[in-house]
Amino acid sequence: MKNHRSEYNLKKPEDLYKFRSSILSWYRFHKRELPWRKSPSLYKTVVSEFMLQQTRVVTVIPYFENWIRNYPDFLSLAKASEDEVLKSWEGLGYYSRARNLHNLAKIVSSWKKVPDSMEAWKALPGVGPYIAAAVTSIAFQKVEAVCDGNVVRVLTRIFSITEKFKDGATAQKKLQTTAQSLIDQDHPGDFNQAMMELGAIQCFRQSPICLTCPVLNFCTSGQAGAAEQFPKLEKKKKKKKSIHRYWIESDKGLLLFSNPRSKKRLSGIYELPESMPSSMESKKEAEKILLTKKRTIGNVDYLEKIIEISNYAENEIELECGYRWASRKEINKLTLSGPHRKWIQEILD
DNA sequence: AACACGGGGTT
DNA sequence: AACCCAGTGTT
Structure with missing residues (x-):
């Protein structure tokens, strides 16, 4: 017997359209109220993305709020001393992020106009493929798909990708083009955030909530009750x-x-x-x-x-x-x- | 491609 | 104890 839901196929343009509209409307209704979403700006987006690397949202929130109080914009951050900046980062870990963000602020605040291209952002200190795509899509509506740990989880589950990846970073690189093929051309920033938000609050690594998933119709492993089996990553020894x-x-x-x-x-x-x-x-x-x-x-x-x-x-x-x-x-x-x-x-x- | 880089929450 | 989180830079 054929499952009605499996008739959806993301290779068909009309289903791709449905997928985008489903996840976008879900995101607009269910997204968390986070400090960097309150009155968004380029600066807040950059700061939040730096802080959120390999770091949980709940950990970042108090640091972000304190940071914005201390350094409300690129210029005030650029003017701060390195010691002061590091002190504000104390306890957050990966301290090179703080130094890179500080240097980035010095560079950006010296420019007349902030660039909006992926390439220009990737050239800035501490900005790799993820942050470049996140910033340009969220702040400048560029159609650049992010592929972080959340997106890897969502994509491998939707498509039941059985390939065993060496590690998370490898999976992110390999699946970036898949993410790019799905991104909503008209709302790239929201689409990117929607994919990550889905991974964060619904498509959990363990015990995902498939029953209320906005894109269950498109998710082959979710429909099979096998979402938790993806992504397949090699174990690393400690x-x-x-x-x-x-x-x-x-x-x-x-x-x-x-x-x-x-x-x-x-x-x-x-x-x-x-x-x-x-x-x-x-x-x-x-x-x-x-x-x-x-x-x-x-x-x-x-x-x-x-x-x-x-x-x-x-x-x-x-x-x-x-x-x-x-x-x-x-x-x-x-x-x-x-x-x-x-x-x-x-x-x- | 593999490794270093912090710290902490979850299971 | 293992896993991994809104990854990037270096070797």
Whole structure:
């Protein structure tokens, strides 16, 4: 017996039209009220897209609101210092995003007219294929399809794509042309957001809500009750590392470290040091484990033991590049990684 | 193509 | 414990 719904075929122009109108009207009715959707602007779109990379909406919301208060437009952001900008990003992670956004603001605010082409945007720091398509479609109505993790999920389910992708990034690249073939020519920005919104609030990775899906008629795996089987991605294995951190106090405060080089991880962001200044190496006496914590960075699970060093010869210590002492007051002003701020607070309390 | 880059929510 | 989130840049 033939399923009535399977008569829809996105290769037929009239069904493509229905698909677009279905998902667009669903989006206009069901979209979440998010701060960057309230009174949208190019600037807000750019800031939100930078923050939303690999980062959940609920995490971004308070950062976004604070950011817009501190830096309401490109010019105010361009004028801010890097330290200030990093401090506003503290805890959000992927700090190169903040530096790239800051540099982007300096470039854009120096221009008489902001470009509206995909190519021009891709040339800006921190802007890749996703952000270029998102910004130009949402802010300039360019017909450029986004293909992020949400869209991959929606597309592989609609078409029951059985190809096994190496990883999410590979799937995004390969399915971009498919996304481009579906995009609504008249409402590209809303269409892009609709596809992502569908992935975010309906087409969940696990337990998708297919029964009320606006495009179930077009979704082959949804109709088969098999949506959860897609996308097919290869598993990646995690590494484990165990490291130690030093807790060293003097009358000048707590010893912190940040990578001085602008390219390296967490440069400008302080953490407890992984190694002690070499001048201290021979002079330490007592060690004590204060705290043991776990955290994940990329695909590495870290086990960090915080070791207290005491009874060292304080006067003979010379700090190498990257190290500094910080009083409690100074700690609050510096930018620390999110976990280290919490752990330090926990030890101090 | 593979890896580094943060942090956290969900299952 | 595994997965992955409105990805990008480097090697």
